[in-house]
Amino acid sequence: MKALVYVGLKPGVLDPQGRTISRSLNDLGFDEVTGAFQGKVIELNLKNSDEPREAIQARVEQMCEKLLANTVIENYRIELKD
Amino acid sequence: MKALVYVGLKPGVLDPQGRTISRSLNDLGFDEVTGAFQGKVIELNLKNSDEPREAIQARVEQMCEKLLANTVIENYRIELKD
Amino acid sequence: MAKKTLTAKKTSEITPEIVAEHGLSADEYQIILDRLGREPNINELGIFSVMWSEHCSYKSSRRHLAKFLTEGKRVIQGPGENAGVIDIDDGDAIIFKMESHNHPSYIEPYQGAATGVGGIMRDVFTMGARPIALMNALRFGEPGHWKTKQLVNGVVAGIGGYGNCVGVPTVGGETNFHKGYNGNILVNAMCVGLARTDNVFYSAAKGVGNPIFYVGSKTGRDGIHGATMASAEFDDDSDEKRPTVQVGDPFTEKLLIEACLELMATDAIIAIQDMGAAGLTSSSIEMADKGGVGIALDLDKVPQREEGMTPYEMMLSESQERMLMVIKPGKEQLAFDVFEKWELDVAQIGKTTDTGRLVLKHKDKKVCDIPIAPLADDAPNYDRPHVETSKRKVIKAADVYETQDYNDALIKIITSPNIASKRWIWEQYDRHVMTDTVDSSQSGGDAAIVRIHGSNKAVAITTDCTPRYVEADPYEGGKQVVAETWRNLTCVGAEPIAITDCLNFGNPERPEIMGQFVGAIKGMNEACRAFDYPVVSGNVSLYNETNGQAIPPTPAVGGVGLISNLNHFATLKGAKDGDTLILIGETTGWLGASIYLSEIQSREDGAPPPVDLAAEKRNGDYVRTLIRNRRVHAVHDCSDGGLAITACEMAFASDIGVHLSGATSGPTHGWLFGEDQGRYLLAVEKHSVNPIMSTAQGKGITAHIVGTVGGGRIKADGAFDVSLQGLRERHEAWLPDLMSSTDEKAAE
């Protein structure tokens, strides 16, 4: 089983990285780009388990809160995949 | 229109970040984690255009080749979203 | 996005709750009503509240800070500007300041520490200086506390992440661990910059009708103090709390430095002020107040990162990397050109006026119109009640348990949190960029040495504080803090010139805390006067408390000195085989409030070592003369852990063993680990010993021959005998071992 965790800055948090990427794409002639945001994806391999999906999801949520995301400035979203 | 670009290390390229994440999760008691990989997601806002989807896809591919991914070490995958 | 903006109608309903949420007392609010002759609107209330906050108005500390010695023959600008300015000859000026970023660093260690570094750099380059060195003074909780490692990781990465990127070397600092900081860490950052004495910039706005420029990053909703204001009042999607933590962008800071310095090389700038705490509000009001002018701003012109920002949000935002300046009429285009070249946001957002008022326009409506003078003149200025800290008992060495195993005691102390090597920290800082670093944390030394580019002179910089002494006796501890910086500058052969400070204390509304504050200032000030060593800038951080538990009083001091000739300086690195060790200063074996007591006896009691300022000055002046006359190979002051630790540190840095012998009378543990003040350990060539000893005697200075340099062991007669290499490994291992479990977690 796999969990995909997407971590990105909360709306309103300064994102200099995204701005720089978008500007640089424009400089390279990709005028259609009007904005860019960079986030992280963390792919976790999980041992197979018989637990219900909700329990697994709850564990991954704990991982996010404890380590994977900085919840002061970041949001996260979890996707479970078999 | 939005394009989501997923960039990750190629198989075979050592991923210290991923390894560290997995080890730290184990340390925190999340024993079910057997491996982790960290990648980037770049979300691009694109001007609306009448071009066919394939053309847009091709442009984003160019962006990846020219800037968004370092193909010596990274793979990428593109998702277009309306 | 459907953001509900506060309408004028709503703002006239300032309830007592809203006033209280802004941290204003009923009395303070009454003053506002009297001055305005009407109710303020929400924008005006917000502006008064931040200007009258402890942070901006120094309402609990102002009258005490006023006592400091602030003038001296090299002082160009004392407290009151963004940073202090001192003259270091040849038309060169050094501009420096230290500032705290404690609370944000506890909430979000990486960004909190990073923006602390960014903020202090802006204070320095806003005055026309190119930043040339960074320092930091850090206090964390107990090493074993669950949050400590994560905080250490984040803070250190944040300091490095910002300073390294901007390209200013972080050359030194200090790090303490103590349970008193478990709930309140301290992150104090210091920046030192170099300018020309005839090109220093100040913040007083001048003239009428002069354009006001906004430069740097766009304004977002970062760190708006209205945190106290229920955020539900501001937006509809109330589960998305607006970020109260500022995020820094060192890339923009670097561009801002280069752009500002480029424009400063022309004559286009009348006044300039960085937007620090309370952003646009405090920067515009300070500029206007100092220059005695009014200011009119058109908020629609302010570069904004988000849609639908209200005037309240724009005025209170603490977005980073922004500057405000008054430009000479006719030079507008030049300013635009320079900032656009550096790809920064720039806008002319208003002008100076002759009304003495701050007038804000937003969407063609007047949203604020208040007189500026009362914001400063009527700011509260409290004489908070204070009680003197009661004196502690003096502990005699003879009454302190003497270890039966000196090897073990030495190892325990050398691997204790406050003595162990901080290499793990400073190797994450770029110490060499700008290629003028002569000495840095690398040597484990007393003061960092940074050359003035293109010359043969240098500045010496140090930060120090021994909170356990200040806690034991604020007055003696206050003296000690200043004396230690003076001593550290002296150790490298520098002429100590001036200090900056960062006074970190608990809640000033408690008389015991206020007593610590007043006592520490009294001691610090006495030391400043004794050394002719003025305070030229500083910062106060109060309310460092969690659940009524205050931090140990921590008045951190940053000292700056001048080495006018780089052919004559010293560090602790130079001890050579066959050298004799001389200890300058008197040893009584003072173990009260010492590291020996806390590490070997788990006791933190006793009066701290007193500082005899006259002896301190005499000893230091003598040591400095010896360095300048090239009579010494290595110098290190005796501080935490006493003579034994001083000797070990010299041995580590010089990579050679030491042998301590010839103890004076009194118990051995007092001799080796006592923390008597005003002492220096010198390594000198044999033939220099007699002249040094006899001159000392002639000057009434206590000096003892205490050992020799050589071999591969660290020895003290009748006490310890351990291998240099082995001890060094343990000294180096403590922090990496502590951090190893989380070491790789910082996968940002």
Place this chain on the structure above:
Amino acid sequence: MKTAVIRFPASNCDRDAAVALETVTGRPTQIIWHRDTSLPDDIDFVVIPGGFSYGDYLRSGAIAARSPIVKDIIRRAEKGLPVAGFCNGFQILTEAGLLPGALMRNKNLKFVCRPEKLIVQTNNSRFTSKYAAKSEVIYPVAHHDGNYFADDATLNRIEKNGQVLFRYANNPNGSLRDIAGIVNEAGNVFGMMPHPERATDPVHGGTDGLDFFKSIIESI
């Protein structure tokens, strides 16, 4: 003898590189702004300095490598112009494809700043001719992304060609095969993570970097 240093937004070793070049050549060095579209015709040697160009956003050196001036550097390098990149400059050269491989985050994920002992692999190059082969030199390192990576085939090839000029004695960042500095096949483009310009004055604690600059300058 005309030398130039490129300045990108947030380059921060540009002055340091210029000072080192001026020390060795005795002549002023030209600073070239990243927006310039071409190098002056008479330039003999170009240095891409360290720093955090464009904040190192996306990947270290990625955005700088696509700037107008780097296009011209690529064109001129292909015609034989000597180019050296230190630290961020090395990252930019790999991102620009002038040197093989890539620089990844340090293995322990931390920024590292310390003097490092390097072993000069060969003096049969324009950048190391003044050193004795296998001699040890100390240059400071200061980087977050200095972990050199290339696939095995590439590593074997550059080793075989003698393109590896410096290796770490104590690998500080996880670089494969301890690689610290490499040169391109033609021998005119060089990159390394350590900072030779920070070892050119006794004040720096050592002057081992001087011979690096002397080597390349004398070869011109």
